[in-house]
Amino acid sequence: MxxxxxxxxxxxxxxxxxxxxxxxxxxxxxxxxxxxxxxxxxxxxxxxxxxxxxxxxxxxxxxxxxxxxxxxxxxxxxxxxxxxxxxxxxxxxxxxxxxxxxxxxxxxxxxxxxxxxxxxxxxxxTMFQPSFQKAMEIIRSEELGKLKIVRSDFAFNGPFDPQRRLYNVALGGGSLLDIGIYPVFAALTSLGKPEMIKTFADFSPTGSEETLNMIFKYNGGEMASLTSSFAGYSPTQTEYCFEKGYMVLNPKWFVPTNITIWKEGGETQTWPSEHKEGFGYQYEAGHVMECLDAGKIESERMPWQMSLDLMEVLDRIRIDAGAFFPGRDKNMFR
Structure with a gap:
């Protein structure tokens, strides 16, 4: 038991x-x-x-x-x-x-x-959702060839309130850490850390970034185009473009969802979601208890290095955009 x-x-x-x-x-x-x-x-x-x-x-x-x-x-x-x-x-x-x-x-x-x-x-x-795990499996298998392009977005119309978390810089406000982290995660888990980052930002009156468009470029020619925004709605999906086909994590891609897959010369197929109940948070909680059962202090599925790599890329994006948290980013340029 x-x-x-x-x-x-x-x-x-x-x-x-x-x-x-x-x-x-x-x-x-x-x-x-x-x-x-x-x-x-x-x-x-x-x-x-x-x-x-x-x-x-x-x-x-x-x-x-x-x-x-x-x-x-x-x-x-x-x-x-x-x-x-x-x-x-x-x-x-x-x-x-x-x-x-x-x-x-x-x-x-x-x-x-x-x-x-x-x-x-x-x-x-998201790392623990059955649909995301299936997408990672397809990428690793290279059944659609090499992955070349990732397009991912997360945007909704968030009413402006300078005191609320979304726009309050003192609370880490801005679209990047709240929702932009998801598209960045999609690129990081499939293509790795980029060699070059180019960011375009539009700021709210509080100084938080309301909308971000991020371009990642890799030495192998791969690219990622990522968007986050509180200014308007997007489909909120992730598209993976391969040499021999494409795969789409359908809206809302960061939760349990289904997957559309197309291979050159064939018809589109849908991988149905295996998720049955709840929002999807039970998968990460269950994994934590498995780690504790095994006496681990670090997850192999969501290891510390993944979190460090993610924070490093988020820092690079904010530096390029000129988005900072006063009093908290004193060592950003070390």
Whole structure:
């Protein structure tokens, strides 16, 4: 019989709500504790989703000896602080993306995990979706030939509010870390880190980048064209162009979806989604518990180097665009 793990959520916002619903689908996950800066909010959240305990500050949560693993679901700007708090109390951490605000912060989080011999993984749920795993399998097989071009987008019309997370630079606001990270991830996982990056940006009145168009170029001639925006809607899909055909992760490509595949000389085929229930967060949560069962502090599926590479590319994009987080990017040019 599998060990049952006591899960806690640090931050009781929208994504924590969706994650909690999916956590209930896993028989070895116990919804144990919820923490917020507001005790009332934590109590309301715990009552809604069935958590056993509620805490009005994060220090009380990590001091609880019965907490096994913490899902960090606060804004990007606080991931470094809150992950470090959990790790220093030897609590396993699943930290929402973007992992941190920059690569230096990500390096410090990983060093802390090593020092405390405690599990840490970025919650990049797309990596664990059956449809995305199938796409990676097709790319590796080269059944459609070599991959040459990746086109990926994620855009929606986000109403401007200078205080809300999407536009507030103090909270890591801007389309890149919120949604642009997905198209960047699509290119990174299929083509690797680019040799050249060219970025075009349009900024909001707060100084956050509202729209980004990113071009990646590789030494082998491969290219990626990536877009993120809060200004308007896009299909939100990813297209892989090969020598002998193409493959499309259909909208919304970052969640469980189906895949369209066409090979030269043939008809288009559809690979149906194997996903049955929930939003799709249960796959990453289940993987975390598999790692803990095996005594691992690092995932082989979503390893630390992947998170570091992703943060490095995001840093390069922001440098090229001229998008910075005041007081947090002092070592961006080292």
């Amino acid at each position: 599998k060990k049952k793990y006591n899960w806690a959520v640090l931050g009781c916002g929208h994504i924590a709500s969706k994650f909690s619903k999916d956590l209930k689908l896993l028989p070895n996950a116990n919804l144990y504790a919820a923490a917020s800066r507001s005790l009332q909010k934590a109590q309301d959240f715990a009552a809604e989703f069935g958590y056993e305990k509620a805490y009005g500050n994060y220090e009380q949560l990590v001091a609880d000896p019965d907490v096994d693993v913490v899902y960090v679901a606060t804004p990007h700007s606080h991931h470094h602080e809150h992950a470090m708090l959990c790790l220093n109390h030897k609590k396993a951490v699943l930290c929402e993306k973007a992992f941190a605000l920059n690569k230096q912060e990500a390096e410090e989080m990983i060093a802390c995990a090593k020092e405390n011999n405690t599990f840490l993984m970025e919650a990049f749920w």
